[in-house]
Every structure is written in C-alpha cells, then in structure tokens.
Amino acid sequence: MAGARRYPENMNLIRTGHSGLPAATIAPERTDAPEVDDRADRDRGWNVVVWNDPVNLMSYVVLVFRRVFGYPEDKATRLMLEVHHEGRSIVSTAPREKAEIDCYTLHRYALWATIERA
C-alpha cells in the first residue's frame, strides 16, 4: 500500500455545530508526513459510499448527512433516497485521508460506509 499513513491515536471529535447543533467532524491533525504519495490517488480521489441498511431510519440517515457533511436538507434527502432505492450512494469524494476520516465519522454513526477509488 502506498504511503504509511499515521493518524493521531487520540483523534478529537470537534463538535462545531450547525446552527447550534453538534456536528461530528474530526480534526485531521497529521503527526507525520506521508512517506510516499501516489499521484493517481491525488488525481482521482476516493469516494465514500453509503450502502442501504433496512434498519436505519431514513430520517436518521438524512440527519447524519446534514451533520457530518453540512449538506442542506434537500441534498441530504436526495442522497438518502439514492441509498434507499439504488442500494448505495457516493456521499463524498476527497483525498484519501479525508475520505477515511469521513468514513470513520459515518461508522461512528453506524452507517454502512466504504471507501473506493473515484
């Protein structure tokens, strides 16, 4: 795997709050520069994919998308419906470390999230 990545052992959840509400995001502090960078990774980025789960409430998924990504309600709802009807939706595309942090945050909310090359 290209590049030994090292995230801090103790990542702090920063609750910045959209309109006074906590928004779970993580400070992307790096404790070490990557040893190797992969040009293809930089160019194409990485998709964070959320998969359908029959137990998660639609309203919960919308709330999580709004909290985690700060998406407006209509975009969060559109992505949720894509998950529901198509089985999956790409909810963000970012450099690998950011994609992993997004994925981690979605796992905190127990959404079924994976990462794939864009």
Next chain:
Amino acid sequence: MARFKTLADRIEMRPVGDDLVALSLMQEVLASMGDEPDDPAARRLSVAAYPDDKDAQSEYERLMNPELDRQRRMDRDAVASVLKAAESGTVHLSATEAEALLMVLNEARLALGARLGIVDDGWGSDEGRASDPVALLLRYLTGYQDELIRVLAERLET
C-alpha cells in the same frame, strides 16, 4: 406526552411509559455484544471500509478502530449517566449527551436487527415477528429514536 422538548441550549428528556425499561434493555443488548462467537450484531457494527482490499482494511483498522471503540465506550457511559438521572424524572440533555443517545440508540437497533436477521425494508410490518420480544424492543426503540431525530432535525433548522 412528548418525550423530548427543545430548550435554549438543551433538550428536555421526559421518560414516559416503558421508556426506562426499554432503554435499560438497550444497554444490555450492547453490553452482550461479542459474548457469542460470530455474533451478527458485533459484525454489523464493525463495517469494513475497504471490503475488497485486505491490506488497506488492516491499515484502516489499525488507524481507526481504537478511537472508534473509545468513542463508543464514551457514548455508552454518557447514556448510562443520563438514564441513571432519568430514574428520578425529567433530565436536560446537553448537545453531546443527545448525540450520544442518538448514536447508542442506533447501534442497539442495528444490533437487534442483525440478531433478527432483518435483510429487507419490510420488517416494520412483519406480523410474524409481532410477539418476538427482540422485535418488540426494536420497534419500541425505533419509535423512541424517531422522536429524538425529529427534535434534533428541528434544531438544525433554527
């Protein structure tokens, strides 16, 4: 009677009906995860970020899992404190406590769904599970979480 009410900087939580019993059972469900080998509940809450790349997944787990486990323990501890206080009646949740309750409720619901083997969206109207205590708990927690989500979503609008 509403279970949750928005205050200026807090959310009022008022236990009604069997709420405290159900929430206590919720804690038991989460505490029991991993007791049985190959528990589907534990598997559901341990999602692979890279399901098709063993090396990338191993590295991801090394980086993320300790913090994920720590955060989940903190959420459950926060909820335990809230429920202890709620034994005396209404409690006022901070934003962090409300967030923890939201997440813990979802973890428990997913755990119950995994143990019930739910794989499609029609489970809510499955009459065959009407008397199954696990399914009953799932339905109860679903209604409870739905009320909390509504209050939290309303706060996003303001």
